[in-house]
Amino acid sequence: MTTRYRVEYALKTHRRDQFIEWVKGLLAVPFVLLSQPTAIYENDKSAVNAMAVNAHDRYAQIMSDVESLLNDHIAHQQSLQPTPSKLKLLVPSIGTFFTRLPLQDAFAWQDARRFISSRRFVAPSFNDIRQILNTAQIMSLVRSSRLELITFDGDVTLYDDGDSLAPDNPCIPRILELLRKGIRIGIVTAAGYTEAEKYYERLYGLLDAVAASDASHSLEHSLVVMGGESNFLFTYTTSSPCKLVPVPAADWQLPEMTAWTEDNVTALLDVGEAALKDCVECMKLPVQVLRKKRAVGIFPSKGVKLSREQLEETVLVVQRILEMSPVGKRIPFCAFNGGNDVFVDIGDKSWGVMACQRYFGGIEGSRSLHVGDQFLSAGANDFKARIACTTAWIASPTETCALLDEISELKADKVHADYAAFRDSVSEA
Numbered sequence: 001m002t003t004r005y006r007v008e009y010a011l012k013t014h015r016r017d018q019f020i021e022w023v024k025g026l027l028a029v030p031f032v033l034l035s036q037p038t039a040i041y042e043n044d045k046s047a048v049n050a051m052a053v054n055a056h057d058r059y060a061q062i063m064s065d066v067e068s069l070l071n072d073h074i075a076h077q078q079s080l081q082p083t084p085s086k087l088k089l090l091v092p093s094i095g096t097f098f099t100r101l102p103l104q105d106a107f108a109w110q111d112a113r114r115f116i117s118s119r120r121f122v123a124p125s126f127n128d129i130r131q132i133l134n135t136a137q138i139m140s141l142v143r144s145s146r147l148e149l150i151t152f153d154g155d156v157t158l159y160d161d162g163d164s165l166a167p168d169n170p171c172i173p174r175i176l177e178l179l180r181k182g183i184r185i186g187i188v189t190a191a192g193y194t195e196a197e198k199y200y201e202r203l204y205g206l207l208d209a210v211a212a213s214d215a216s217h218s219l220e221h222s223l224v225v226m227g228g229e230s231n232f233l234f235t236y237t238t239s240s241p242c243k244l245v246p247v248p249a250a251d252w253q254l255p256e257m258t259a260w261t262e263d264n265v266t267a268l269l270d271v272g273e274a275a276l277k278d279c280v281e282c283m284k285l286p287v288q289v290l291r292k293k294r295a296v297g298i299f300p301s302k303g304v305k306l307s308r309e310q311l312e313e314t315v316l317v318v319q320r321i322l323e324m325s326p327v328g329k330r331i332p333f334c335a336f337n338g339g340n341d342v343f344v345d346i347g348d349k350s351w352g353v354m355a356c357q358r359y360f361g362g363i364e365g366s367r368s369l370h371v372g373d374q375f376l377s378a379g380a381n382d383f384k385a386r387i388a389c390t391t392a393w394i395a396s397p398t399e400t401c402a403l404l405d406e407i408s409e410l411k412a413d414k415v416h417a418d419y420a421a422f423r424d425s426v427s428e429a
Contacts, residue, residue, distance in 0.1 A: 017376065018093045020129045023066060027124040030058035037120045048120070056117035059124065063103040063132070070101055098366040098390045099140040106136035109410075127395070134392040137369070138406050141390065146367045147407070149360060150178060151186035151226075151353050151389075153372035153382055154202065157400055158187070161339050167205040171397060174404035175206060176213055184363070185223045186356040188349055188370070190338065190381055192228030192295045199225050199234060200242035207243035210236060229334055229381065230347035230355055231294040252359040254351065260331050265346055267327040269296045272335070272344035275321040279314040287341075297343030311337045318344060336374070336381035349381055353388040365389040371400060 034055045036047055073085040074097050088094055110132050111117050116124055141147040155161045158171050165172070175185055193199055200207060203225065210219055223236040225244060233252045234244040273289065273296045280287055280298060285306065287298040298314070300306055319335040322328040322344065334348035353370055357363040368389035372382030375393045385391055394400050 017126075019091050020126055020133070022091050023062075023129050024124060024126060026062050026066070027059055027129075030055060030062070031123040034058060035120045035123075048118075051120070052118040056111060059111070059117060060104050060107055063107040067101060067103040070097060070103070073097065074100060095386055098364075099137070099144070099146075101133065101136040102139050102143075103132065103136050106132045106139055109135050109139075130393050130395075134394070134403060135406060135410075137390050137392055138403065138410055141367075141369060142407060142410050147183060147369060149184045149186065149357060149363045149368040149389075151188045151356055151368065151370045151385075152400070153349075153370075153374070154187060154189040154191065155339070156373040156396065157371055157394060158206075159397055164201065165203045165205045167209065169205050169397070170401050171404065172206050172209050174401060174408070176209060177408060178404070179210065179219050179222055184356075184360050186226060186353070187224070188226040188229070188352040188356065188385075190229055190295075190334075190336065190343060190345060192231060192292050192345065194227075194232060194293060196234050196240065196244040196246060197242050199227060199244055207236065211238050211243055214238070224356055224359060226352040226356055228292075228294045228347075229345040229349055230351035231345070233355060233359065235359075247359065252355045254354060254358060257347075257351070257355075260346060264327055264331045265294065268322065268325075268331060268333055268346065269294075269344070271325045271327060272296050272318060272322055272333070275318040276314065276342065276344070279317055283310055283313065285310060285314075294346045295343050297338075297341055299341035306340055308337075311340070311342055314342045318342070334381050334384065345381075348384040350384040350387040353385050357388070371403065 034051055036051045069085075069087040069090075073087040073094065076083075076085040076088070077096060107116075110128065114128060114131070116128050152158050154165075155163075159165050159169060179185060187203065189202075191199070191202065206223075210223060214220070217238060220237050221235050224247070225234045225236075226232070227234070233247040235247050236243055237245055239245070269291065273291060276289060276296065276298050279285065280289070285298065285300075286304050287300045287306070290297050290299060315335050315337050322333055322335065332347050332351060334345045336343060336345075349370070349372075353368065357365070357368055365388055369392060370382065370385040370389050371392045371394060372385060373394055373396075374382040375386070375391065376383065382391070382393075392403055394403060
């Protein structure tokens with residue numbers, strides 16, 4: 001049973017993506033008007049089929065209208081108009097877009113797989129719209145042949161939380177295929193190790209697979225690992241036993257990072273550590289405090305599970321304290337919920353992705369894709385990657401595999417073929 005507290009908690013701003021919620025609200029209207037749940041009792045197949053076709057057309061029209069609003073918003077971005085776009089007025093939190101999104105085509109693609117239009121009891125959901133947006137982003141990149149770099153989060157994106165990228169991971173052959181096609185790969189993780197061997201322990205399945213398939217060494221330096229969000233860069237090479245070597249800072253650090261002096265880093269981590277300790281004392285958290293070179297955080301003993309509310313309260317308190325501190329205004333930071341811990345890192349994933357782009361010769365944000373699982377507005381360390389490039393929001397390693405399959409399979413004319421097949425299947429049912 002869902003309690004009133006849980007319902008109200010889920011409606012908090014930091015737990016929602018306003019754009020997705022807005023699109024979901026638009027699609028809810030034709031669902032209510034067109035769905036015919038009574039047909040299941042009356043066994044009226046023709047009414048059900050007609051409903052599915054009609055719902056598909058109405059949903060597709062709405063996605064086309066949203067697509068037009070996005071195009072107008074992008075035009076405002078590019079022309080630097082001082083007045084907000086219509087979409088900005090409707091969804092004030094809407095951000096920057098690096099490419100146009102073919103939402104109507106993406107809806108047809110996902111409808112042929114998720115049968116959104118055929119549902120009579122379950123309206124188009126948050127996850128439906130999230131998947132449609134992912135597909136639209138992939139379509140835009142693939143159709144324009146602009147995809148040059150894909151960066152991935154680690155936990156929950158490439159492997160389950162706390163696990164490693166083992167040899168049997170289904171993402172590995174798909175990443176190898178991308179590398180062979182000339183697409184650069186980056187793994188941008190919060191894990192803040194300073195030694196290459198530690199990253200090898202987490203990613204050995206992929207690194208060994210790349211080495212085994214790269215007899216000519218043509219893939220060397222095509223894969224990088226960015227640790228601590230944006231603090232430690234390593235590149236793939238067979239010259240090292242652990243397949244990774246550190247990259248000199250001059251080869252990847254952005255000019256703005258010169259302000260990240262040791263004094264500023266120490267000052268910010270001191271403030272973050274004090275804020276974390278206050279939260280530990282206030283909520284009597286059964287955790288330890290861990291200070292690293294470029295991060296500070298709390299984590300519980302093995303077998304102890306912190307509640308979501310404790311984790312998010314800690315993130316929001318620490319983030320606010322750091323934002324108000326003088327040092328928090330001098331250098332960027334990221335306070336995030338790691339699932340069962342809370343950490344503060346110097347920098348964030350926008351800087352990590354931009355550093356990868358610089359290392360690979362200055363790849364533009366419109367030619368990069370970041371794949372991650374944490375895109376809520378607070379306590380989510382993939383959220384700021386939206387500043388640096390196009391993004392795809394997934395919920396599991398299985399979804400990452402499906403997304404990579406879309407990149408390989410998706411062609412412009414296939415969307416129309418799937419739509420035609422969908423209508424034919426509905427007519428024949």
